[in-house]
Every structure is written in C-alpha cells, then in structure tokens.
C-alpha cells in the first residue's frame with residue numbers, strides 16, 4: 258500500500274477538516290441533542306478504511322480526541338475531550354445553550370496512519386437563532402479579567418507567527434500553566450467556511466509545575482487570504498479560559514534578500 262507521498266511541508270494544502278470522511282476514515286453515528294436546554298450527550302464514532310470503528314488512537318496534546326463545536330457564525334465555541342468506550346464510541350455530556358447550525362470537528366490521530374486528521378459534521382439545533390455578523394478584526398479581548406492581545410502577521414500560504422500576550426489589571430501574566438502539553442492551545446477557523454487550521458505552539462513542551470507567560474507564540478499557516486477566527490485556550494490557577502480573537506491576513510512581507518523596489522503598495526486589498 259502506498260503511503261501517499263506527502264513530501265515536505267503540507268500545511269498549506271492539508272485538509273481543512275471540512276469533510277465527513279477522508280482517506281477511508283469517517284464520522285458515523287453522530288448524535289447530539291436537537292434543541293436547546295435539553296441535557297443529553299454528544300456522541301460519535303470514527304470508522305476506518307475497513308469500515309469498523311477505530312479503537313486505536315495516538316495521543317496528541319495529551320488527548321486521543323479533541324472535539325471542537327462552534328456555531329457557524331463563529332459563536333458558541335467549545336473545545337472538549339470526549340471519552341471513548343471499548344467499541345470505539347466517543348461521548349460527552351452535552352447541552353446546547355443557543356439554537357443554530359453548528360459544526361462539530363473531531364481532531365485525532367489514528368494509530369494506524371500516525372497522521373493527524375480532522376473530520377467534521379454539522380448539527381442543527383432547533384429554536385430561534387440570531388446570528389452574530391462577522392466581526393472586524395479583534396486583536397484584543399478580555400475574558401474573565403484577563404486581557405489577551407494577538408500580534409504578528411498572518412500571511413496567506415506561509416507559516417507565520419502569532420504571539421498572544423496575556424495580562425491582568427495591566428500586569429503581565431507570568432503564571433500560565435501547562436494545558437494539554439503546552440502553555441496554550443489555539444484553534445483557528447477560516448471565516449466563511451470554518452476551515453480548520455492546524456496551529457502549533459512554539460517551544461518545548463512544558464515540564465510539570467513549570468509556568469510561563471505573558472507571551473505564547475504559535476505558528477499558523479492561513480491557506481488563503483481572508484479573515485480567521487482564533488480561539489485561545491490557556492490555564493491559570495487551574496482554570497481554563499478561552500479568548501476569541503479575529504485576525505485578517507496581510508500581504509506577504511517579502512522578507513527575502515531582494516529589496517522591494519516596486520511601486521509603493523498600500524496595505525488594503527479590496528476584492
């Protein structure tokens with residue numbers, strides 16, 4: 258069996274997690290509450306190329322599965338870790354706070370391939386729904402007394418660095434605790450289709466008891482120009498906080514040796 262010849266850096270062309278199935282793997286038996294307020298369970302099964310439920314997964318960021326649910330307008334983001342039973346069925350207690358159409362991503366590494374993959378499905382939740390219009394870039398936000406700022410340029414088609422800086426009452430927060438094997442966990446979704454980007458934290462995995470801050474640096478590759486929704490999970494004093502931010506790609510910085518002697522070009526890119 259050919260292993261597919263993925264040469265070099267594949268981030269730019271990698272799947273964006275918008276498929277229910279890929280490379281023989283598929284989300285099946287997806288079940289969730291169908292209305293708000295109902296206490297229930299979100300559950301699903303990953304089947305493999307042989308059609309059977311997959312039961313062997315490789316840990317990634319300390320978990321076998323990262324499950325992300327977000328309303329299709331980018332609101333109501335949740336990042337959780339369901340439990341798997343021996344038959345391969347994943348489940349977690351679940352209740353929807355608002356009605357709407359949701360996309361549910363399952364991010365996992367089948368042991369058989371050793372390669373991370375993201376599959377997703379949509380779930381409809383009945384009831385009145387007031388979509389929130391896509392926001393302008395939001396590079397600063399406050400969550401539970403923590404101020405979070407994102408700096409750095411997201412460049413379409415290139416790996417680029419995004420730096421998150423966390424402060425509280427004007428003071429830099431230096432007591433970030435390891436969460437999921439890193440000092441922060443960032444999910445980036447493309448505005449428009451919620452394409453799922455794989456984002457990697459910089460630096461070595463933290464040791465137990467080690468703290469860091471106020472900066473967390475990530476490397477992300479935006480596949481196309483546009484706006485991206487960022488969701489940063491970080492932990493302080495045992496509590497996990499999620500900061501939503503919105504960034505837009507900038508033009509390539511042309512950081513090569515060649516001087517940029519071309520005509521001056523504004524930063525605006527109208528479509």
Ligand SMILES: [Cu+2]
Nearest residue numbers: 320323324337
């Ligand atoms: Cu996770």
